[in-house]
């Protein structure tokens with residue numbers, strides 16, 4: 224399989240500009256000779272210019288944790304795709320479970336944001352995952368299928384090279400920030416369900432090439448077992464991405 228892994232840091236609402244710069248300055252030398260995988264950092268919007276500047280000249284990609292679907296307008300507190308592009312961002316998370324839980328993002332909003340991100344040439348990382356009650360009720364597969372279908376509405380008509388930039392992050396909500404990790408087998412099972420759904424929607428070639436990351440309490444000591452799974456094409460890391468040595472050791476799983 225030729226999918227290149229993506230190891231991504233979601234810093235959530237942490238770090239000052241000075242701390243973000245200090246992270247990048249310490250992190251770059253730790254991964255300077257690492258070419259096996261792609262690496263991306265997703266800081267808060269206010270940190271983006273600092274992080275883009277600090278990472279300039281490296282192969283580290285920088286992205287937003289969220290964009291608005293509108294091109295511009297009266298959307299207080301939001302960031303547009305054009306604004307992100309103008310400061311050098313190339314990637315964006317879409318539909319992170321915290322956006323869904325605390326900011327009311329629905330599959331329909333996720334779909335609109337995905338179309339906007341693709342239109343602007345970003346690498347979109349579309350986050351999906353079930354909550355604990357859904358897993359316990361045996362609903363994981365149906366929830367994932369609904370989320371994939373919702374996010375990907377209208378995508379089939381786009382050009383193949385546009386579709387191929389899409390990344391999915393499978394993040395079981397019960398494993399986020401809890402220290403509870405899906406076992407590698409559980410994660411791989413979920414990834415197979417997601418890939419099969421992508422295949423039925425967009426075709427087997429698209430599905431075979433689409434990267435599906437795992438997120439949820441990924442740490443240096445479990446990264447190898449998780450990302451080493453054939454079905455798992457990288458990681459979206461929260462807490463363990465906040466320290467350069469911790470994130471670097473995950474990158475080097």
Ligand SMILES: O=C[C@H](O)COP(=O)(O)O
Nearest residue numbers: 233399400439440461462
């Ligand atoms: O986007 C990252 C996920 O929410 C995982 O966060 P975590 O590694 O702190 O569990």
